[in-house]
Amino acid sequence: MTNAYLQLSQVDMTFQSARGENPVLRGIDLSVARGEYISLIGHSGCGKSTVLNIVAGLLRATSGGVIVDGREVNAPGPDRAVVFQNHSLLPWLTVYQNVELAVDKVFRATRSAAERREWILHNLAMVNMSHALDRLPSEISGGMKQRVGIARALAMEPKVLLLDEPFGALDALTRAHLQDEVIRIQAELGSTVMMITHDVDEAVLMSDRVVMMTNGPAATIGQVMDVPLPRPRNRIALAEDKTYNHCRQEILSFLYEKQRKVEPLAARNSAGPRTEKIAA
Numbered sequence: 001m002t003n004a005y006l007q008l009s010q011v012d013m014t015f016q017s018a019r020g021e022n023p024v025l026r027g028i029d030l031s032v033a034r035g036e037y038i039s040l041i042g043h044s045g046c047g048k049s050t051v052l053n054i055v056a057g058l059l060r061a062t063s064g065g066v067i068v069d070g071r072e073v074n075a076p077g078p079d080r081a082v083v084f085q086n087h088s089l090l091p092w093l094t095v096y097q098n099v100e101l102a103v104d105k106v107f108r109a110t111r112s113a114a115e116r117r118e119w120i121l122h123n124l125a126m127v128n129m130s131h132a133l134d135r136l137p138s139e140i141s142g143g144m145k146q147r148v149g150i151a152r153a154l155a156m157e158p159k160v161l162l163l164d165e166p167f168g169a170l171d172a173l174t175r176a177h178l179q180d181e182v183i184r185i186q187a188e189l190g191s192t193v194m195m196i197t198h199d200v201d202e203a204v205l206m207s208d209r210v211v212m213m214t215n216g217p218a219a220t221i222g223q224v225m226d227v228p229l230p231r232p233r234n235r236i237a238l239a240e241d242k243t244y245n246h247c248r249q250e251i252l253s254f255l256y257e258k259q260r261k262v263e264p265l266a267a268r269n270s271a272g273p274r275t276e277k278i279a280a
């Protein structure tokens with residue numbers, strides 16, 4: 001791909017420990033276009049978070065490199081916002097103040113106080129949190145905390161949004177709602193997204209491409225699958241969709257035949273298409 005906005009080139013990662021070397025990633029090559037939504041899926045411990053942390057600049061690759069919009073990544077920066085599975089809100093700040101902190105950091109020099117306030121309110125409205133501006137994280141639900149985390153990440157106007165199992169800790173209904181919100185917001189903003197998931201249905205529902213990783217040690221990209229489903233996507237209609245089911249099968253076959261490691265959990269019927277998760 002020549003118009004890569006996010007580019008990983010020959011990324012290797014080896015951790016050193018008292019027990020010796022742990023070669024986690026080998027030769028990760030990936031090009032992501034601007035506005036593309038990609039998911040990383042693979043068995044537990046294969047190195048998905050390590051890839052994401054290298055893109056975030058939280059870890060330094062042993063060799064190889066990452067380029068975002070023409071610039072090499074060598075430290076964390078506001079151009080790459082991360083949302084983790086368990087929210088990382090500051091407990092002593094309100095919902096509004098948590099987003100304010102990030103917005104002030106990024107836009108203090110370029111936007112007036114009134115503009116920043118409007119921007120904070122706009123982003124919290126996007127995730128339907130306008131009613132809880134003055135609440136502390138301890139006073140809101142897990143799903144609401146994830147919404148605030150997503151609003152905070154989006155409010156930084158990052159070039160790349162990095163989502164590390166952002167819905168993993170939520171109940172099925174909340175997860176479905178929040179997935180729909182992220183899909184809607186991404187369509188509206190055209191954000192470039194890299195998301196880690198263990199959920200095959202989530203990967204197909206949300207992504208333009210699904211990147212499947214081989215098992216470690218020395219994990220690499222085993223297969224990349226296009227998801228040729230038109231948007232907007234309707235989770236209920238997709239359950240009967242041939243292409244959707246084909247994509248699903250392709251991922252399951254990669255994980256449980258080509259990269260066999262653990263048995264899949266039984267398929268469940270919950271809010272929408274059945275969800276198949278990799279046992280962690």
Ligand SMILES: Nc1ncnc2c1ncn2[C@@H]1O[C@H](COP(=O)(O)OP(=O)(O)OP(=O)(O)O)[C@@H](O)[C@H]1O
Binds near residue numbers: 015044
């Ligand atoms: N900071 C670190 N120092 C040493 N080893 C690490 C570090 N981070 C990750 N590892 C090791 O790298 C390997 C891959 O871990 P990683 O968290 O990237 O996998 P993962 O695919 O995201 O796993 P999961 O799906 O369970 O979250 C593991 O063996 C882990 O122990």
